[in-house]
Amino acid sequence: MVVTDGRPAPKEELPNFDLSTYLKERKVQVEEALDLSLPLVYPEKIYEAMRYSLLAGGKRLRPILCLAACELAGGTVQMAIPTACALEMIHTMSLIHDDLPAMDNDDYRRGKLTNHKVYGEDIAILAGDGLLAYAFEYIAAQTQDVPAQRVLQVIARLGRAVGAAGLVGGQVVDLESEGRGDIKEETLTFIHTHKTGALLEACVVCGGILAGVSNSQLEDFSSYAQNIGLAFQIIDDILDITATQEELGKTAGKDLEAQKATYPSLWGIETSKAKAQQLIAAAKEQLTPFGEKAIPLLAIADFITARTH
Template identity: 80%
Template sequence: MVSIKNIHSPQQEEESTFDLSAYLAGRQVQVEAALDRAIPLTYPEKIYEAMRYSVLAGGKRLRPILCLATCELTGGTLEMAMPTACALEMIHTMSLIHDDLPAMDNDDYRRGKLTNHKVYGEDIAILAGDGLLAYAFEFIAGQTQGVPAERVLQVIAKLGNAVGAAGLVGGQVVDLESEGKPDISLETLNFIHTHKTGALLESCVVCGAILAGSPAEDLQRLSRYAQNIGLAFQIVDDILDITATQEALGKTAGKDLQAQKATYPSLWGLEESERQARQLVEAAKAELASFGPKAQPLQAIADFITNRNH
């Protein structure tokens, strides 16, 4: 069995003096507190309970942290970016709730807990996802402070595109249509994951920079960084589905194989998949060179993607 724990070299680890664990832990606490405040328990309690159940179920909070990190990198503040960061986690959580439904990936566990529909039923799970998606846009529009209105509008448009048929939804459709087909091409697999996973992740990075008023060339560099780490993230996900346990993943292991899904290891094998993930991460980090030492959090997050075990 191939392990992904040592995908990058010891030399890279020595070169990095940035304490990513402390950075992620600190930002995670801030995001958790903001999410808790963002969704109060009110009438009708059941739907808010279901929304809170999945949003506050834990997780790495990588997407909101990317938004916060990019906003800070490009001259903005945490306060400017936090409403968008929370909204991104709401949208991501919606996608997980819906993805776990019997009509989709039909999973019983997420982040080590029963999936939303297993606790609240399919009807409430669907509505909880819908509620989170709608509220995400309301939250950005109503809670963002100290940012010109045109930038807020640009962020809302960017997220709408990322989550709709041109992004996440479109990728999910092609993914469902591809299940059980033995001849899925690399082009189709890349389309699925650059849309289903990558579009939202790219928005996390770019929206932080939009809020800070970054120039177009910086937005392009950050977009390329995010596209590369998004694809690397998915390749590692595919590897972990084969190599990790359910306890480590927090969800059912081996689901892709059971569903006869095309994955990067099924096309390339494990070793080549690891090599491709490494290449993508190096390309992502190269896009950050012009930002200098300020980009350390994003550099370290890129390495983290290929070193994670869940």
């Protein structure tokens, strides 16, 4: 359940766990797997465009969440790495398309020129399409030591998360809401639980599915992910106001320029920060039954509100 009111709980120290080292090690694993997943073949131009954005850096938070969830549920990195790569392919597709002139019209992403600025709008659209299609192929073809029924569940979950019931639907309502001064909290929450939260939730849930978690455990995973997803977006809204272009790796102040409703515009910055902290506390509570095995996911939850880019 997503909680959005009340005072934030204080952060607790997580024993003997270095999140920075964990994220670096996992990021290296993900980067190596992504590089191997998409070789440069004919026609080179489209593969260059796909690799340009897929290998452009970033926190790799989504694939890392998938790996951490799978390990928490008793699975292995090897079981989850194809799905983790596919999640980053889908996320990269969403960024390529989001940056297009017909959408958010941005020139920079992750500190580099956006895909359409390098390859043109036509190739950028096709690069996003290529990554989306390949993501599902990659899960089906490369996942090993996982029962076929679980792989099928993962593919179905991802399809829903990225389609009209998820990311696409959230983007449509986001576009329709630009420039309107009457956007309510319910609409804003719909946008972000679909546009951002649905894929983040899929990352955690799919990691659990691959490892064979029970239905009740899957509900805990889902609630954790819903809460961190909304907190993630609240912090994004704050950073769009407070961070520089260099810190963000993309154009700062785009939400204000596009007259988008954001959580700070509804609540103010300090209340938004407090709401994000409370969402993180609620997320962490969902993982209490897992004990110390949940430490990586607990630390990632705290990282979401502490990040500066």
